[in-house]
Amino acid sequence: xxxxxxxxxxxxxxxxxxxxxxxxxxxxxxxxxxxxxxxxxxxxxxxxxxxxxxxxxxxxxxxxxxxxxxxxxxxxxxxxxxxxxxxxxxxxxxxxxxxxxxxxxxxxxxxxxxxxxxxxxxxxxxxxxxxxxxxxxxxxxxxxxxxxxxxxxxxxxxxxxxxxxxxxxxxxxxxxxxxxxxxxxxxxxxxxxxxxxxxxxxxxxxxxxxxxxxxxxxxxxxxxxxxxxxxxxxxxxxxxxxxxxxxxxxxxxxxxxxxxxxxxxxxxxxxxxxxxxxxxxxxxxxxxxxxxxxxxxxxxxxxxxxxxxxxxxxxxxxxxxxxxxxxxxxxxxxxxxxxxxxxxxxxxxxxxxxxxxxxxxxxxxxxxxxxxxxxxxxxxxxxxxxxxxxxxxxxxxxxxxxxxxxxxxxxxxx
Numbered sequence: 001x002x003x004x005x006x007x008x009x010x011x012x013x014x015x016x017x018x019x020x021x022x023x024x025x026x027x028x029x030x031x032x033x034x035x036x037x038x039x040x041x042x043x044x045x046x047x048x049x050x051x052x053x054x055x056x057x058x059x060x061x062x063x064x065x066x067x068x069x070x071x072x073x074x075x076x077x078x079x080x081x082x083x084x085x086x087x088x089x090x091x092x093x094x095x096x097x098x099x100x101x102x103x104x105x106x107x108x109x110x111x112x113x114x115x116x117x118x119x120x121x122x123x124x125x126x127x128x129x130x131x132x133x134x135x136x137x138x139x140x141x142x143x144x145x146x147x148x149x150x151x152x153x154x155x156x157x158x159x160x161x162x163x164x165x166x167x168x169x170x171x172x173x174x175x176x177x178x179x180x181x182x183x184x185x186x187x188x189x190x191x192x193x194x195x196x197x198x199x200x201x202x203x204x205x206x207x208x209x210x211x212x213x214x215x216x217x218x219x220x221x222x223x224x225x226x227x228x229x230x231x232x233x234x235x236x237x238x239x240x241x242x243x244x245x246x247x248x249x250x251x252x253x254x255x256x257x258x259x260x261x262x263x264x265x266x267x268x269x270x271x272x273x274x275x276x277x278x279x280x281x282x283x284x285x286x287x288x289x290x291x292x293x294x295x296x297x298x299x300x301x302x303x304x305x306x307x308x309x310x311x312x313x314x315x316x317x318x319x320x321x322x323x324x325x326x327x328x329x330x331x332x333x334x335x336x337x338x339x340x341x342x343x344x345x346x347x348x349x350x351x352x353x354x355x356x357x358x359x360x361x362x363x364x365x366x367x368x369x370x371x372x373x374x375x376x377x378x379x380x381x382x383x384x385x386x387x388x389x390x391x392x393x394x395x396x397x398x399x400x401x402x403x404x405x406x407x408x409x410x411x412x413x414x
């Protein structure tokens with residue numbers, strides 16, 4: 001499974017960089033408000049158990065992609081607490097999870113930014129009334145953090161960097177909010193992990209990180225695990241990152257456990273569904289992976305919300321691999337590998353491991369069938385789109401040389 005490990009899905013580097021900037025800023029100390037100018041004190045809702053009970057079903061609906069039902073309850077919060085940012089922040093989060101299945105879809109951007117900006121404005125008003133309002137500062141930090149994540153996905157680097165800086169400025173201000181410490185730990189956890197992960201995986205960026213204090217990956221993972229076990233509002237976001245971090249750390253059993261748990265809790269969430277299939281596959285649980293992949297593909301075929309080309313690419317590759325390596329059903333293997341390629345082309349993912357792996361295997365099948373010209377075409381696609389450091393690239397390069405020799409030998413026979 002060496003090649004499959006190399007094809008493990010890493011979170012967007014752009015998002016990682018913004019998250020790093022956001023978390024680093026939390027370490028600085030700011031005294032930009034001056035003396036206290038308290039005008040009135042607002043009710044603290046974040047630690048209010050009654051509010052959490054009211055919001056639980058709506059949050060569950062959001063993560064289970066029942067967006068309309070979640071939106072109704074979140075809008076009710078804006079009516080009940082019109083001067084508080086909690087309702088608008090959750091509406092913005094609801095829009096964010098509409099984007100997660102396919103981050104290239106920009107149709108929800110305007111609504112997302114509008115809700116997050118409204119949450120920021122209301123938090124600003126709360127800080128005008130009480131410059132020591134840690135809950136208001138938390139919502140500032142959270143809303144700016146999510147804005148930064150989306151701006152980074154869109155390549156809006158200046159806006160992403162500014163939002164990241166704002167997020168950490170406010171996160172520093174809301175430290176010491178004892179009842180809400182589990183929620184705040186997510187920023188420190190992400191910083192500790194990714195401040196080490198980035199230079200390890202992108203050495204060229206080390207000069208950019210020279211002024212950043214060094215984090216500890218193991219500590220970052222523990223902090224995220226703490227958030228995943230103890231927080232309310234940021235629990236699922238911590239799990240979202242942990243699933244990917246465990247995979248990157250080759251802790252596939254832990255990644256599988258998280259993904260399977262999340263898929264069981266939210267069976268209509270395509271992100272958790274495809275991650276459950278992927279981690280089962282990585283662990284060699286072929287029967288479970290096959291079942292999950294077939295369900296993924298069925299949902300894609302009926303255009304179930306959230307199940308699009310990315311989910312199709314995962315599912316088709318898993319089914320192709322199982323049919324090629326375990327069942328030795330070459331016609332089905334070829335069918336699924338071709339579907340993998342088709343799905344990758346739909347969302348311009350020709351650099352993905354699944355796209356490269358599908359072309360490599362189809363080339364091998366064509367070579368075994370003595371269709372050397374077609375085999376060469378597949379191998380060339382791999383070298384044209386893959387990173388030279390990948391095993392798939394190296395293997396394809398070797399096979400190109402071997403196939404050319406076979407073509408020459410065939411011509412001599414004629």
